[in-house]
Amino acid sequence: MADDLTNEATALLQDLIRNACVNDGQVSSGEEVRNSDLLTSYLAGSGAELEYYEPQPGRRSLLAKIEGSDPTAPTLMLMGHTDVVPVNPDGWSRDPFGGELEDGMIWGRGAVDMLNLTSTMAVAFKQLARRGFAPRGTLLFLAVADEEALGTWGAKYLVEHELDTVRSDYVITESGGYQVPTKAGVRLPIMVEEKGTFWSNITVRGTPSHASQAYKTDNALVTAAEVVRRIAEYRPEVEIGDTWRRYVQGLGLPDALTDPERIDELIDSLPVGLGRIAHSCTHTTMAPTVVHGGTKTNIIPDRVDLQVDVRTLPGQGGEAATALLMDAIGDLADRVEITSNDDPSTSSPVDTPLWDSLSRVTARLCEGSALVPTVMTGGTDNRFFRRAGSVGYGFGLFSQRIRFEDYAKMFHGHDERVDQESLDLSTQLWLALAEDVLA
Ligand SMILES: [Zn+2]
Numbered sequence: 001m002a003d004d005l006t007n008e009a010t011a012l013l014q015d016l017i018r019n020a021c022v023n024d025g026q027v028s029s030g031e032e033v034r035n036s037d038l039l040t041s042y043l044a045g046s047g048a049e050l051e052y053y054e055p056q057p058g059r060r061s062l063l064a065k066i067e068g069s070d071p072t073a074p075t076l077m078l079m080g081h082t083d084v085v086p087v088n089p090d091g092w093s094r095d096p097f098g099g100e101l102e103d104g105m106i107w108g109r110g111a112v113d114m115l116n117l118t119s120t121m122a123v124a125f126k127q128l129a130r131r132g133f134a135p136r137g138t139l140l141f142l143a144v145a146d147e148e149a150l151g152t153w154g155a156k157y158l159v160e161h162e163l164d165t166v167r168s169d170y171v172i173t174e175s176g177g178y179q180v181p182t183k184a185g186v187r188l189p190i191m192v193e194e195k196g197t198f199w200s201n202i203t204v205r206g207t208p209s210h211a212s213q214a215y216k217t218d219n220a221l222v223t224a225a226e227v228v229r230r231i232a233e234y235r236p237e238v239e240i241g242d243t244w245r246r247y248v249q250g251l252g253l254p255d256a257l258t259d260p261e262r263i264d265e266l267i268d269s270l271p272v273g274l275g276r277i278a279h280s281c282t283h284t285t286m287a288p289t290v291v292h293g294g295t296k297t298n299i300i301p302d303r304v305d306l307q308v309d310v311r312t313l314p315g316q317g318g319e320a321a322t323a324l325l326m327d328a329i330g331d332l333a334d335r336v337e338i339t340s341n342d343d344p345s346t347s348s349p350v351d352t353p354l355w356d357s358l359s360r361v362t363a364r365l366c367e368g369s370a371l372v373p374t375v376m377t378g379g380t381d382n383r384f385f386r387r388a389g390s391v392g393y394g395f396g397l398f399s400q401r402i403r404f405e406d407y408a409k410m411f412h413g414h415d416e417r418v419d420q421e422s423l424d425l426s427t428q429l430w431l432a433l434a435e436d437v438l439a
Contacts, residue, residue: 004005004388005123009423010106011174012042013119014099016082017108017266023083030147030153033060036413039122039143043203046129048141053162059153064125066133068438073137074353076437077390078125079381080118080330081147082152084110091414092323101115103418105140105401111418112410114174117396118143120423124430135438140168155256155381159388161177170354170437171392177426180396182252183339185368189251190358191394192373193243193347194383195280196312198321200340201305202227204320204327208302218301221293224304227329228288231308234328236284239313240264243347244281244353250372259283271406280377284324310340311377343379346386354391354437361432364398365425397425 016035025051033054039062040050054060061082068075081380087096089108094100094107101107110116125141129431133139146154158166206220234397238260248257256262257278267275279285286308293304312321318340327332350373359371380394398407398419410416 004421005127005427006424009120010420010429011039012038012122012421013106013111013115014108015099015293015419016115016119017084017099017110018097018107020109021083022086023146023147024086027153027325028058028365030083030145030149031058035234036062036143036145039082040311041104042122043126043129046126048125048129051165053158054151054354055157055161059145059216060420061145061154061158062143064329066125066135066139068135070136070137073135073165074169075138075140075436076354076434077140077142077166077171077385078121079142079144079155079171079383079385080114080121081145081173082115082118082143083154084113084115085148085223085412088414093415096416105417106420106423107415107417109416111416112175112402112407113212113412113416114396116418116423117174117426120396120426120434121131121430124427124434127427127431128434129259129312133434135434137169137438140166142166144381151266151381151384155384159384163331163388166385168385168390170352171390172395172433173210173382174380174419175308175376175390175394175411177396178402178404179366179369179400180251180372180404184252185370186363186366187372188366188369188397189247189374190371190393191376191380191382193241193314194345194376194379195314196316196345197343197379198310198312198318198340200310200325200338201310202308202325203339204304204306204335205337206300206302206304208426209300211298211300214300220301220304223304223332223335224291224293227332228291228306230330231286231288231325231328231330234286235264235279236286238282239284240282240374241314242375243314246350247281247372247374250370252437277377280311281375282311283322284316285309287422312345313404314345314347317344323368335414343383346392348384348391352391354393357433357436358395361429362430362435363399365428395429397429398422399425
């Protein structure tokens with residue numbers, strides 16, 4: 001049985017990859033209607049109710065439902081996005097949209113982010129529907145558009161306009177579930193918290209004049225360069241959150257990673273990839289990323305706009321983030337105007353029935369394993385659902401062929417791939433979880 005389902009998940013994943021629903025951030029991109037159509041034909045005949053939402057032409061999301069018998073029982077949503085980010089084919093050793101299968105490995109954009117989970121969720125959902133699964137609580141499968149560009153035409157839209165249909169007690173989406181070997185056994189990171197984004201535009205003003213007389217001019221570009229330097233050099237204070245502490249303890253990592261006095265020194269001595277993760281999970285980060293300014297070679301510029309990607313910690317509101325930026329900019333603060341888009345951090349507790357169910361089920365599928373809560377430095381569609389009251393976790397299961405280092409590099413990177421054993425594990429996970437939570 002498992003083999004048949006793995007073959008179904010493999011074929012479905014290959015087709016989802018080949019549809020190349022590339023989301024470049026423009027409203028007209030993505031065209032997720034193609035993956036929605038593919039999933040519709042896959043789910044045809046399963047007996048499940050299907051509904052569609054298309055707030056912009058082509059940006060279609062599909063919601064499949066097995067209605068529970070007891071309205072007081074919890075609702076579980078399996079949510080997978082159907083879009084992918086663009087590729088640079090030069091860096092790939094295979095066709096990024098070929099969906100090639102070789103040596104049990106499926107290659108292509110979306111293989112880990114996150115068409116692998118979307119396909120296994122669909123396969124498990126169909127299998128449950130075929131079996132006549134009649135749970136007490138309702139099971140939802142949401143194949144959602146536009147995750148890769150802030151969820152505007154996908155999860156954000158659905159939570160804002162269709163909350164009654166998508167409201168769920170429990171939501172599972174990306175990402176986590178790679179196996180980390182420790183002395184105490186395999187540990188499986190599960191995302192329970194996401195940092196916030198506080199994308200900021202900083203306008204720096206100057207006074208225009210002729211660039212042939214540069215002496216003592218008020219040059220916005222020169223001021224902006226100093227603002228950038230100060231932001232880049234700024235060292236926000238360490239904050240050790242509960243989730244980070246549990247993660248470090250759960251993986252048996254050095255205690256210094258939870259000690260505000262010692263952590264910065266340790267981070268400095270780690271391989272840079274690990275250092276970056278440890279740093280961003282315990283600090284607010286600020287990265288200047290875009291600059292626009294100046295009009296002509298012979299004009300002293302009077303305006304420069306800088307964009308800074310600020311990532312906030314749990315409990316850090318917009319005011320605190322602005323104060324941090326101002327502190328970094330120091331005595332140039334009165335020379336700038338800051339406008340920001342505050343999308344704060346979200347998290348879910350770990351003492352929930354969903355956590356207990358996942359622990360039971362994964363301990364069976366991955367012998368001797370235990371869950372470890374973790375922080376995500378980026379954002380997922382879970383943030384909209386958490387704010388609407390759901391317990392939202394990021395999870396899936398991977399085989400030992402997918403090591404954490406490779407997994408992290410493959411997100412939005414080259415040579416994205418996943419093995420069939422991982423598809424099998426995730427399919428079994430969704431089947432067992434639905435039974436455990438809803439039956
Ligand atoms: Zn994703």
